[in-house]
Amino acid sequence: MTKYFTEEASVEAVNGRMAANIDPRAREVMTLLVKHLHAFIKEAQISQQEWESVVGFLTETGKICSQERQEFILLSDTLGVSMLVDAINNRRQPGATENTVLGPFHVAGAPGRAMGECITLDGKGESCLFEGTVVDLDGHPIEGAIIDVWSDNAEGFYDVQQPDIQPKWNNRGTFVTGADGRYSFVGIKPVSYPIPDDGPVGQMLKYLGRHPYRPAHMHYIVMATGFQKVVTHTFVGDDSYLSSDAVFGVKATLIAPYQRVVDGDTEWRSPFNFVLNLLVSTRN
Numbered sequence: 001m002t003k004y005f006t007e008e009a010s011v012e013a014v015n016g017r018m019a020a021n022i023d024p025r026a027r028e029v030m031t032l033l034v035k036h037l038h039a040f041i042k043e044a045q046i047s048q049q050e051w052e053s054v055v056g057f058l059t060e061t062g063k064i065c066s067q068e069r070q071e072f073i074l075l076s077d078t079l080g081v082s083m084l085v086d087a088i089n090n091r092r093q094p095g096a097t098e099n100t101v102l103g104p105f106h107v108a109g110a111p112g113r114a115m116g117e118c119i120t121l122d123g124k125g126e127s128c129l130f131e132g133t134v135v136d137l138d139g140h141p142i143e144g145a146i147i148d149v150w151s152d153n154a155e156g157f158y159d160v161q162q163p164d165i166q167p168k169w170n171n172r173g174t175f176v177t178g179a180d181g182r183y184s185f186v187g188i189k190p191v192s193y194p195i196p197d198d199g200p201v202g203q204m205l206k207y208l209g210r211h212p213y214r215p216a217h218m219h220y221i222v223m224a225t226g227f228q229k230v231v232t233h234t235f236v237g238d239d240s241y242l243s244s245d246a247v248f249g250v251k252a253t254l255i256a257p258y259q260r261v262v263d264g265d266t267e268w269r270s271p272f273n274f275v276l277n278l279l280v281s282t283r284n
Contacts, residue, residue, distance in 0.1 A: 011038050057200055064199045070104065074201045077101065077247035078210075092228065095137055096277035100232050100249040103219060105158040110148060113173040118186040121167040125154035125188030128258065128268035133181045134222060135275055141181025142276060145224040148174045149185065151217070156193030189258060189268045190216040192241050205246070212246050215239035218256075220274070227276035234272050 005013040014034045018027055046054075061071045076082045082101050090099040113119065120127070134145040150172040152158050159170040175183050197205060197212035205212055217233035233249060234256035235242060242250050256272045 007042075010042075011035050014038070057204070060200045069196065069199075071199050071201055073104065074195060074199075075204075077195070078201055078205060080248045083248045086231075090228070090231075092277040093137060095275055096228075097222070097230050097232060097274045098251050098253050099230060100251060100254060101247060102231050103233075105160055106148075106150060106219065106221070107160060107172065110150065110172040110174050111169055113175060113185065115175060115178075115182070116184045116186070117173065119149065119169075119171050119173040120153075120186070120188050121170045122153060125191075126268060127186060127266040128189045128270055129184065129186055129261070129264075129266045130218060130270050130272070131182070131184035132271050132273040134177050134183065134224065135181055135273060136227070137275060137277065141177070141179065142224045142227070143177060143179045143181060145177040145181065145183075145222060145227075145274075145276070146174060147177070147183050147274075148221040148223075149187070150219045151187055151190045152193055154188060154191060156191050186266055187218065189270075190218055190236060192216045192236075192239055195246050210246065211241075211244065213241045213244075214247060215241035215245055215250060217249075218270070222274045222276065224276055226279055228279050230274060230276060234270065 003013075011034055015031050018030065041051075061075060064071045073082070086099055086101055092098065118127075130149070134142045134147070136142060150158070153162075153166060153171060157166070159166040159168060159172065171187055173185060175185060177183055192213050192215050194212040195214060196202065202212060216236040216239045220230065220232050220234065222230040222232075233254060235250055235254055236258050237255050238258070242255065256270050259269045259271075261267060261269050
């Protein structure tokens with residue numbers, strides 16, 4: 001063990017202070033964290049003033065956090081860390097529907113609705129029929145799959161952001177597939193919106209020349225017995241923010257068609273099939 005701290009032996013000095021009987025996973029993670037953090041500081045030659053700025057940024061990030069707002073999650077999202085952790089922990093076979101970030105606006109317990117029912121309660125926005133099939137990797141329909149859906153409203157806000165303006169459960173609902181594996185519901189064509197950018201993370205984005213917008217999307221959680229749960233979005237195919245999503249949530253396979261409907265009951269139609277992977281470990 002290195003006895004004293006030096007610039008050259010900084011990693012060995014810090015990691016050498018860990019006790020012998022700590023949790024092995026904690027040792028592994030902290031050893032790597034110290035190794036890469038010290039390597040970054042050495043490579044970037046961080047100045048004292050820069051480090052004080054980092055500490056100040058993290059302090060302000062903590063101050064703005066509340067039960068309604070988690071600025072550290074926002075920081076993780078905008079640095080691509082949330083998506084990276086999600087990708088590592090949700091590897092699937094080719095052809096299975098890909099995951100993306102859950103987002104902060106999911107609410108458990110959304111009401112169950114009949115297939116084809118409308119989830120938009122405020123009557124605003126451009127109506128859209130969402131439909132498709134939940135199948136396994138061999139294309140067989142999955143009966144009893146639970147589909148939990150939610151989206152923003154026509155102004156780009158979720159109901160929980162506007163409890164005094166929007167009806168409770170606006171643009172939310174859960175559906176259960178029958179023997180044919182099909183699902184359908186009526187919502188609205190989602191709109192793009194900015195993530196909260198009035199705090200430290202917003203200041204960081206502005207400093208880096210980045211915008212705070214997310215491309216328009218519909219959220220889904222799809223669950224079925226014996227299959228991996230899918231937490232994902234489908235993205236509006238012509239959205240201008242697809243290639244610059246502030247939280248890096250877009251994947252090519254999740255870009256869905258939104259087709260203008262002529263002489264139909266809705267203004268738009270968005271077909272998308274969900275392909276579920278069997279519930280097996282996918283971590284290497």
